Amino acid sequence: MIRTGRTLSLGCLLLVLPLLACAGGNSLLIPATSSCSLNSPPEDLPDALAACQEAAHNGSLQAKYELGEFFYDGKRAPRDLPQALNWFEQASLQGHAQAQYRLGMMFFRGEGVPANNVQAYIVLKMAAVNGSDEAMDSADLISAQMPRDELEIASQVLGQIFRNYLLELQTADERSPFAPLP
Incomplete structure (x- = not known):
């Protein structure tokens, strides 16, 4: 599998910084509030x-x-x-779901970057977690086209992202990651 520096660096950022911003203590769900004209x-x-x-x-x-x-x-x-x-x-x-959706589709189509189904799938799954139904549907379509080894790599990366997220929740205020949000 061929990977570009941009793809690897984005993938690493997704692993190392599962999502930088926090909204009410939940770093995976980020509301978009302001707008430009x-x-x-x-x-x-x-x-x-x-x-x-x-x-x-x-x-x-x-x-x-x-x-x-x-x-x-x-x-x-x-x-x-x-x-x-x-x-x-x-x-x-x-954590902006629509930006993740657009980015995932750019990776899928090879728009501005070499096409990369693994990266597209990962980013689209993150967008789906953040509430994008389009991303969920697109990730499912992409996964159906992916060879088994690529899907395994993407699943491992997503698993690590979510493990990091659960650890983040466990260490925040010493609460259970499954406790209701305030």
């Missing part, structure tokens, strides 16, 4: 883009996702897959 008139677009980039640099998950969409779709500006990938990755590592 990138649907503004063409004359206002440069200012709207700058404001959205500032919000993203200040940590807004939704701004990161919306910048990814802006550069991915190419409707308001030329399509820029490296920029889209960058913003989707940033939001994905913080």
